[in-house]
Amino acid sequence: MASPAHASGGPRRDGLPASETGGTDIRAGRRAARLERIGERTAWIYTGLVFGFLFLPILIVVIYSFNAGRHVTELTGFSTQWYTIAWSDRFLMNALRNSLTIATTTAVLATVMGTASALAMDRLSPRLRWLMELLTYVAIIVPGIVIGIATLIFLVTAFDWLNPWLAYLAGVDAPHLGLGAASVVAAHTLFTMAIVNVLVRTRMRGMDRNLVEASEDLFATPWRTFVQVTFPQLLPAIMAGALLAFTFSFDDFIIAFFTSGQDQTVPIYLFASIRRGVNPSVNAIATVLLGVTIMAIVLAGLVYRRGQRRGGAGAQG
Amino acid sequence: MAQNDRPGRGSRAALLVLPATLWYVGFLVAPLIVLAIMSVGVRSPNGGYQPALTLEQFANLTTRITPLTNTLGLAALNTFICLLVAFPVAYTLALKVRGNWKLVLVALVVIPFWTSFLIRTYAWMTLLGANGVPRILGWVGFEDVQLLNTPFAVSLGIVYNYLPLMVLPIFVSLERLDRSFMEASRDLGAGPVATIRQIVLPLAAPGILSGIVLVFIPIMGEYLIPILLGGGKTYFLGNALADLFLQSRNWPFGSALATLFVIGMVVLVAGYLALSRRLVRAGRESSLL
Numbered sequence: 148m149a150s151p152a153h154a155s156g157g158p159r160r161d162g163l164p165a166s167e168t169g170g171t172d173i174r175a176g177r178r179a180a181r182l183e184r185i186g187e188r189t190a191w192i193y194t195g196l197v198f199g200f201l202f203l204p205i206l207i208v209v210i211y212s213f214n215a216g217r218h219v220t221e222l223t224g225f226s227t228q229w230y231t232i233a234w235s236d237r238f239l240m241n242a243l244r245n246s247l248t249i250a251t252t253t254a255v256l257a258t259v260m261g262t263a264s265a266l267a268m269d270r271l272s273p274r275l276r277w278l279m280e281l282l283t284y285v286a287i288i289v290p291g292i293v294i295g296i297a298t299l300i301f302l303v304t305a306f307d308w309l310n311p312w313l314a315y316l317a318g319v320d321a322p323h324l325g326l327g328a329a330s331v332v333a334a335h336t337l338f339t340m341a342i343v344n345v346l347v348r349t350r351m352r353g354m355d356r357n358l359v360e361a362s363e364d365l366f367a368t369p370w371r372t373f374v375q376v377t378f379p380q381l382l383p384a385i386m387a388g389a390l391l392a393f394t395f396s397f398d399d400f401i402i403a404f405f406t407s408g409q410d411q412t413v414p415i416y417l418f419a420s421i422r423r424g425v426n427p428s429v430n431a432i433a434t435v436l437l438g439v440t441i442m443a444i445v446l447a448g449l450v451y452r453r454g455q456r457r458g459g460a461g462a463q464g
Numbered sequence: 465m466a467q468n469d470r471p472g473r474g475s476r477a478a479l480l481v482l483p484a485t486l487w488y489v490g491f492l493v494a495p496l497i498v499l500a501i502m503s504v505g506v507r508s509p510n511g512g513y514q515p516a517l518t519l520e521q522f523a524n525l526t527t528r529i530t531p532l533t534n535t536l537g538l539a540a541l542n543t544f545i546c547l548l549v550a551f552p553v554a555y556t557l558a559l560k561v562r563g564n565w566k567l568v569l570v571a572l573v574v575i576p577f578w579t580s581f582l583i584r585t586y587a588w589m590t591l592l593g594a595n596g597v598p599r600i601l602g603w604v605g606f607e608d609v610q611l612l613n614t615p616f617a618v619s620l621g622i623v624y625n626y627l628p629l630m631v632l633p634i635f636v637s638l639e640r641l642d643r644s645f646m647e648a649s650r651d652l653g654a655g656p657v658a659t660i661r662q663i664v665l666p667l668a669a670p671g672i673l674s675g676i677v678l679v680f681i682p683i684m685g686e687y688l689i690p691i692l693l694g695g696g697k698t699y700f701l702g703n704a705l706a707d708l709f710l711q712s713r714n715w716p717f718g719s720a721l722a723t724l725f726v727i728g729m730v731v732l733v734a735g736y737l738a739l740s741r742r743l744v745r746a747g748r749e750s751s752l753l
Contacts, residue, residue: 179655185525186656187560194556198569199551201576201627204587211590260484267480279481282488288729289492292702296709297495300513300719337491340484369476369537383553398580401687401702405709417582421589421692431582440578 173409206436229431236428242416246397249328249412254394258389260336262381265351266373268344286341293403298334302326302406305309326408334406335396342395343388350384386450390443440462496726502719511713520722533709535701539683544623546679547672549623551632554671555664557631558638559744568634577628585692586623592617592693613695630675633745637671638664670743677736681729701725 212230216223217448233239268276289297307325313321354377362372400414413432420426503521508514525532557569576584590596592611601609611617641664649659665672687702696703701721708718 179650183656190552190556190560194553196545197553197627198572200624201573204584204591205576205579206622207591208583208587211498232738260487262479264484270477271481275481279485282485282492284493284733285730286488288681288733289496289726290681290702292590292685292687292705293499293726294495296705296718296722299501299709300502300715301491333487333491337487342485348688356704393576400582403683414580414582417580417586418688421586424622429583429586433580433586436650437579440580441575444575444578445735 150284177376208430208433209437210425211255212434214427214430219374229433233428233431233435238411239413239416239428239432242411242413245328245410246413249335249403250393251398252332253339254389254393255341256332256336257392258344258385261340261388262347262385264340265347266377267343269351275347284340286337287345290400291338291401292405294334294338295402298330298402299326299405302330326406328406328407328410330406331403331410331412332396334402335392335399338402339388339392339395342391346384346388347381348393350381354380394440394443465676487657499719499726500723502716503723505716505719507716508716512599513715513719516716521717522724523669524717525720525724528561529706531699532701535699536682536702538698539680539700540681542619543676543680545619546626546630547621547675549614549626550675551634551668551672553627554631554634554668555636557634559641559643573628573631577625582688583627584625585688588617588621588624588693613692613697615698619689619695621693622683622686625689626679629678629682633674633678634668634671637668638657649677666746670740673736673740673743677733681732684729 190420191407203343210222213225213227215226215228247343264279264455303326306326310321310324358377358380359372361378363369367375398414402420403412403415404418411419415430417429420429465512502513504517506516506518506520513659545560556645557566557573561569568615587613592598594612594665596611597708598611601607603743613615645667646659649663668684684700684701685705686700687706690700690703691697705725707717
């Protein structure tokens with residue numbers, strides 16, 4: 148216990164006489180303690196600064212969205228005009244509609260297919276399961292820009308080949324296949340489905356198998372076992388997956404940039420208007436999106452907590 | 465294994481994985497195959513792709529190796545800067561904060577990550593632009609400081625956007641660190657620096673490794689940050705790919721680069737998995753001592 152760091156100046160409690168080395172021991176101990184205190188304080192100040200760094204830009208965006216003036220140079224008074232301008236922007240509203248449609252469709256498809264494949268993967272033969280795992284990880288690893296480009300050239304090639312056939316088979320009123328919201332959904336679902344799969348399987352590993360076996364022993368049909376036992380336990384992971392899929396799809400720029408064709412999404416609209424120059428209505432859009440995101444996070448947190456509590460109670464009961 | 469004796473189990477499982485499998489084949493395997501086929505083709509005179517069977521594009525890659533290694537070095541450097549900024553934060557959150565505050569502060573690290581990437585980057589354009597920080601610097605005597613459209617702005621944007629991805633895994637691995645190790649180290653007379661070097665860093669290694677992989681991969685493919693904050697002067701692989709497909713329309717060369725990129729990432733992740741398994745085992749052994 149007579150460690151230098153603990154003997155911070157006071158008399159040594161072990162009662163041993165302070166030898167010549169004891170004096171330097173205590174001094175070294177004091178120095179170590181002071182160093183530690185300084186280190187601790189520096190760590191706190193530093194962490195505070197990093198938090199400031201994280202939130203400063205967001206604060207700036209919110210403040211300037213209520214600024215009356217056109218220029219971001221000075222604050223000229225409170226105004227909500229940028230919100231009105233953003234709201235009446237036809238292109239922006241169109242992009243918002245597209246983004247919401249794409250993100251909702253992606254979230255539903257990714258959640259259903261990701262969960263279904265996660266449920267069944269353990270029952271596949273080892274070789275098939277290995278293949279599914281490989282595909283899932285590759286879908287996650289391949290960078291977004293490569294997914295975007297590969298989907299673009301694949302679809303363009305496929306459509307070039309398919310469209311003459313369609314015209315030949317169906318005549319003049321044949322549908323002309325092209326890039327659009329549907330191709331964005333295809334590429335977004337690929338990545339997010341893999342994420343849902345991994346989340347649900349991680350949760351399954353922590354699940355109580357006994358409950359499923361008990362349900363089966365009590366002659367419940369597989370569907371009933373799923374609805375009453377498996378699904379409630381998996382719900383937090385499924386909800387988290389759906390939320391992630393929606394947010395990813397709604398926020399993604401690079402994949403949509405390559406695969407959306409004529410259909411604009413909100414990130415593409417923002418990119419174009421940022422490149423065009425100063426446009427304070429961007430701040431208004433950003434603030435609305437920020438508000439919606441924070442509400443969604445809080446809501447998801449509440450749902451997750453309830454789901455966890457109910458899941459825990461179910462596991463005990 | 466009672467489940468396997470029931471009839472119809474296997475076919476039901478196959479039915480459940482079928483939609484996902486079809487999606488993977490249609491929108492991952494097929495596009496990657498098309499990419500690989502194009503990478504052995506040649507550029508047609510007016511851009512796009514012309515069928516061929518040649519390794520010309522890959523040979524071109526080796527002649528243009530310098531920009532490629534520059535990109536790699538830049539991505540590695542920025543990952544390292546991100547690690548330097550993130551580690552003390554993760555350390556403080558994991559070991560100095562107690563109770564509910566920990567959860568709140570971790571949530572605060574993640575919240576900016578959940579807001580639009582473009583908007584956060586746009587905010588930095590405002591802050592670093594001529595009317596932002598440089599103007600304030602002008603008041604205190606540093607006139608005409610250019611911040612926007614510099615490599616500094618790119619690094620700042622990268623650290624800003626990827627910080628949570630680096631903080632979280634390190635935080636998780638440090639959270640599990642047994643406080644008694646640090647006390648033991650102190651009781652044995654080690655100073656704070658020695659304790660960090662000998663106790664904290666080795667145990668945080670798996671988290672640091674995951675953070676590096678999580679940050680390095682998206683930085684390599686980064687497109688927006690160099691364009692918006694670097695003025696297009698700083699180049700990542702993502703920018704090179706976008707230019708090859710959209711501007712110069714050299715699809716075969718772009719495909720070769722993209723194919724190499726995918727292979728590189730797969731190798732990187734495989735290496736990461738092998739290394740992290742070893743690190744975890746080493747960590748367990750050292751905690752037995």
